[in-house]
Amino acid sequence: MTTVDDVPAxxxxxxxxxxxxxxxxxxxxxxGKTSLFNALAGLRAKxxxxxxxxxxxxxxxxxxxxxxxxxxxxASADLDLVDLxxxxxxxPASPEEEVAAKCLRGEFQGRMDHSPDAVVVVxxxxxxxxxxxVASEIxxxxxxxxxxxxxxxxxxxxxxxxxxxxxxxxxxxxVVPVSARKGNGLDTLRETIYDTVKPDEVAxxxxxxxxxxxxxxxxxxxxxxxxxxxxxxSTESRKTVSRDLTWIDKTLTSPLLGLAALLTVMLSVFFMIxxxxxxxxxxxxxxxxxxxxxxxxxxxxxxxxxxxxxPLATLLSLAVFAGAYRLNEMxxxxxxxxxxxxxxxxxxxxxxxxxxxxxxxGVIAGIAGVVVFLPQICILFFFITLLEDSGxxxxxxxxxxxxxxxVGLPGKAFVPMLSAHACAIPGIMSTRTIESWRDRLVTILVxxxxxxxxxxxxxxxxxxxxxxxxxxxxxxxxxxxxLLGLIAAFGTAxxxxxxxxxxxxxxxxxELPSYRLPSLRNALLTMLDRGTIFLRQAGTTIxxxxxxxxALATYPKIPxxxxxxxxxxxxxxxxxxxxxxxxxxxxxxxxxxxxxxxKIDIGIMTSFxxxxxxxxxxxxxxxxxxxxxxxxDLLVETLARQTKPDGSPVFTTATxxxxxxxxxxxxxxxxxxxxxxxxxxxxxxxIVQFCYxxxxxxxxxxxxxxxxxxxxxx
Amino acid sequence: MTSFRPxxxxxxxxxxxxxxxxxxxxxxxxxxxxxxxxxxxxxxxxRIGTSQxxxxxxxxxxxxxxxxxxxxxxxxxQD
Numbered sequence: 160m161t162t163v164d165d166v167p168a169x170x171x172x173x174x175x176x177x178x179x180x181x182x183x184x185x186x187x188x189x190x191g192k193t194s195l196f197n198a199l200a201g202l203r204a205k206x207x208x209x210x211x212x213x214x215x216x217x218x219x220x221x222x223x224x225x226x227x228x229x230x231x232x233x234a235s236a237d238l239d240l241v242d243l244x245x246x247x248x249x250x251p252a253s254p255e256e257e258v259a260a261k262c263l264r265g266e267f268q269g270r271m272d273h274s275p276d277a278v279v280v281v282x283x284x285x286x287x288x289x290x291x292x293v294a295s296e297i298x299x300x301x302x303x304x305x306x307x308x309x310x311x312x313x314x315x316x317x318x319x320x321x322x323x324x325x326x327x328x329x330x331x332x333x334v335v336p337v338s339a340r341k342g343n344g345l346d347t348l349r350e351t352i353y354d355t356v357k358p359d360e361v362a363x364x365x366x367x368x369x370x371x372x373x374x375x376x377x378x379x380x381x382x383x384x385x386x387x388x389x390x391x392x393s394t395e396s397r398k399t400v401s402r403d404l405t406w407i408d409k410t411l412t413s414p415l416l417g418l419a420a421l422l423t424v425m426l427s428v429f430f431m432i433x434x435x436x437x438x439x440x441x442x443x444x445x446x447x448x449x450x451x452x453x454x455x456x457x458x459x460x461x462x463x464x465x466x467x468x469x470p471l472a473t474l475l476s477l478a479v480f481a482g483a484y485r486l487n488e489m490x491x492x493x494x495x496x497x498x499x500x501x502x503x504x505x506x507x508x509x510x511x512x513x514x515x516x517x518x519x520x521g522v523i524a525g526i527a528g529v530v531v532f533l534p535q536i537c538i539l540f541f542f543i544t545l546l547e548d549s550g551x552x553x554x555x556x557x558x559x560x561x562x563x564x565x566v567g568l569p570g571k572a573f574v575p576m577l578s579a580h581a582c583a584i585p586g587i588m589s590t591r592t593i594e595s596w597r598d599r600l601v602t603i604l605v606x607x608x609x610x611x612x613x614x615x616x617x618x619x620x621x622x623x624x625x626x627x628x629x630x631x632x633x634x635x636x637x638x639x640x641x642l643l644g645l646i647a648a649f650g651t652a653x654x655x656x657x658x659x660x661x662x663x664x665x666x667x668x669x670e671l672p673s674y675r676l677p678s679l680r681n682a683l684l685t686m687l688d689r690g691t692i693f694l695r696q697a698g699t700t701i702x703x704x705x706x707x708x709x710a711l712a713t714y715p716k717i718p719x720x721x722x723x724x725x726x727x728x729x730x731x732x733x734x735x736x737x738x739x740x741x742x743x744x745x746x747x748x749x750x751x752x753x754x755x756x757x758k759i760d761i762g763i764m765t766s767f768x769x770x771x772x773x774x775x776x777x778x779x780x781x782x783x784x785x786x787x788x789x790x791x792d793l794l795v796e797t798l799a800r801q802t803k804p805d806g807s808p809v810f811t812t813a814t815x816x817x818x819x820x821x822x823x824x825x826x827x828x829x830x831x832x833x834x835x836x837x838x839x840x841x842x843x844x845x846i847v848q849f850c851y852x853x854x855x856x857x858x859x860x861x862x863x864x865x866x867x868x869x870x871x872x873x
Numbered sequence: 874m875t876s877f878r879p880x881x882x883x884x885x886x887x888x889x890x891x892x893x894x895x896x897x898x899x900x901x902x903x904x905x906x907x908x909x910x911x912x913x914x915x916x917x918x919x920r921i922g923t924s925q926x927x928x929x930x931x932x933x934x935x936x937x938x939x940x941x942x943x944x945x946x947x948x949x950x951q952d
Contacts, residue, residue: 248899252892286923289901379898380905387922412912412927557927560916564929594896667916667929668896 179220180238180356181273183262185297186281187290188245189550189672191309193217195281195339196242197684199349204242206688214258214591217242217688223353236356238276248379249296253594263300277303277355279348284314284321284336285673288383288390294330295382301365303355304332307348311336313675318397326393331367340678404674411551412671417558424551425577428542432535432581433612439534447527451519458515472514473507479522479702487699517709525705528769529697529830533690535612536585539578540689541682543589548677553669556592560667566649567656569593569664572602576648579609580641583831584693587838595665601655603838604848607831608648608824610641616771617822623795625815636819643823647855659847696837697830704768704829711738712765731782739764753821753857754814754864754873756803763821768829770822813867817860825856881909882938889935900926902936 186192197204200219219242224235243262244255251257261267265274280297282290287308298304308321327334333351337344410416480499489495509517546552552574560570571593579586586606593599610618618640626632656662717736722729734740743761750760758780766773774794781797801809826832826849836845867873884906889897901921902908912918915930 248895250895250899252896252899288922289924292899292901379903383901383903383906408925409912412918414914553927557916557918560927560929665896666893666931667927668900668902668932669927670900671918671925671927673925 180236180276181241182238182277182279182352182356183241183243183275184279184281185243185246185259185263185293186309187247187283187293187670189670190245190281190283190286190290191339192245192281193242193685194548194678194681195307195309195337196240197681198339198342198345200240200242202684202687204684204688206692214244214255215692216244216258216262223349223356225350225353225357234353234357236353238352238356241275246293248293254596255591263297263302275302277305277352279305279307279352281307281309284308284311284319285317287314287319287321287394288386291386291389292379292382295385298330298332298367299369301367303365305348305351305355306330306332306334307344308334308336309339312338312341312343320395320397322393322395326389329389329392340676407674408554408671411554412557414558414561417554418562421555421558424546424555428539428546429577429580431542432538436534436538440531443531443534444527447523447530451523451527454518454523455515458511458518460511460515463511468511469507472509473503476503476506483699483702486695488695513713516713517706521706521709522702525701525709526698528705528771529694529701532582532584532613532697533693535581536693537686537690539581539585540589541686543574543578544682544685545677545679547592548675548681550672550674552592553671556669557667557671564664564667566653567664568602568652569595569598570667571669572598575602575606576609579606579611582611582613583607583609583828584697584834585689587831587834588689588692590838597660597662598664600839600844601652601660603835604655604660604844604851605648605652607826607828607835607848607852608644608651610644610823611828613769613771613828614640614822616774618819619791620774620777620795620798621815621819623791624798624810625812627795636816640819640823643820647824647859651851651855693834696833700829700833701768708739708765708768711742712740713737727782730779734761734779752865753860754811754817754868756809758801759809759814759818763825763827766827768827770825770827773822812872813864814873816867817864820863821856821860823856824852824859826852877910877938877940879910879913881907881941883907883941884936884938886937887935888937889932893932893935897932897936900924902926902928907941908938 184192184196196217196219200217200221203221204217204219206215206217219240220237221240222235222237241262243259246256246259248256249260249263251260258267263275263278278297278300280294282294294304294306306326308323308326311321314321321336323334323336333355335344335348335351337348339345411420477499480503483489484491484495484499506514506517543552546555556570556573558570559573563570563572572590574592575586575590577586578589583606586609587603590599590602590606593602618637622633622636626636656664712734714737717733721732721736723732735744739761743757743764746760747755747757750763755763759777761780762773762776765776777798778794781794781801783794783797798810799808803809832845832849835848836842839845864873884902884904887894887897887903897903901924902919906921909920910917911920911925916927917930917933919926919928
């Protein structure tokens, strides 16, 4: 599935004419490799996006130099430091490992189609023999190699002394002790990298002996024996009195207490997300409100000469295109340039009032709809990274294994499923910890069924509409909606495993890393990285789709003669007259068995890209104007008063619940689909996801409405 | 291996194939290695050298082991 047929979309500029060298950072998971990368690269790191590959490689352009006595004549080398995914062996067991192994062999197409200039193997000083195993395989590639012994401070604290010289002799390559957390040894590591890649040196061919050469048994066993022997020769352990954490571990991995602990941890994280994120979300909403007011004020309301207006509007539109292309790392091909120019010329020709509406209701509102979720996503990734670095996350997956396996999912699918209750996008982004591609795919496909926070405005509206006078019933309805999402997700996972993606969940065998104090710096950098990816992926998609939806909801324009006098009714009439309004009226028969009239259909169509838009759409389509969406009471009151042509109310219990069920299960979120496409590497799965979810939503809403109608609730 | 109690054992044979075999071996569950069962159950916890490994019963059933006598343990681990 990891096929690459294009060159990488980004080439980090080195600012140097000289071709920069590629240095790969490689090692087992949990050896602090990413911490070391972050310590070396800091904010210079950039996530390189390789088309067709679902794996991100973090690359940083850095400079290494020799530490000379004279600071004025230091020689330096520019290099691209690449943080490869964690690797246990050159025989890959996950898509990430496959990419890492290919990069090491120089078989990865695109930028890494040549052998790396140097490899830094990161090993864990507290677990030397196990983490040296992969080093033996990498040394056999006969590349210029450096071994960085990370967590040297932790090993010393535990009474393990490592004889670096002896280790270097045994391995036949330079060995540098480092502590990525404290920043010790980083200068020496940089210098060693410089010495290894320095340009004026004629590289001697390297030929290292293989530890499995001539052995007939299991090559893995031979490597483990070799690593044991090397580690044994170069380490010396003093018995120290250390704190025994075994009892904590026993509790955290026990079936019942472990589960309780996991739920407590996760619920507190969730509480933090909703509670803490509330403030930045309010600020973002306020900021975008201010921006749209400012923009609205900047666009002249009086007539402007066409010769001035046309180039101005066209240039502005081109600037937005340039920004979006840059953000999405799109190239200026003939096609993309043509699109940008054609659309910009079209926008330049728009009347001023329409341009105003496009800027405020289309572009700014579209961007605001995505950015508002950024705080939740950042906080979620911050805590998940902390929990992962501490070693707890592996225990969580271990405890959940038994439960999750019953529906054909691995224990590791638990974290994505929980994250998806905030937003499906970070959930899908965190499925990368799942090794097996099939398990990962099934998890990605079912995640958007779980109740995310964008559904809540819809739930609130329906609850107020149906059970406004009974908080108890409203609470039951909320719980029911969450439960329905969960049951649908587990049920679909089970069915997918039986049909489209056959096979059982890969049985568990995973490392339970030792507990460690997590690094805040690492968590912050990961959060920044993930947040940027979210903005890039979701931001550009939603920008495009909100402009398209804006156009559909604005054109064709209602003739002046038919325009009502009242301003609210004007918006209603204009929407009814537009393409969206007409489609809504045309497809009314399709949704009629679900109890929806054409006005609700308009709401469903306009919320196609983002569910929460339903509330403001219904507000417009029922003649309240967009601002009334903020006022739930007024909206609910108006909705409750709506009647069908025969005089019966539109929003009966049956219709309300049918609408609720539809929104629990329907896809209705384009940014999620963009991320699904990215993580699965193909549009196919995004389409499968959309079709099955919409189909499921339709059938379930149909059953809900017809059953309730038969029971007399319509 | 599923029928054993906590304690040290030596891995004799691996009946796994394909990806399962790779996943087991690269974490140190391969012929001749010493495994210590420290948390029985499904999934179970093993100690291999200095690392801890979580292992499902299904994979454990593919691993043929023999218990190592406590007095032999030291000798075996020094091999």
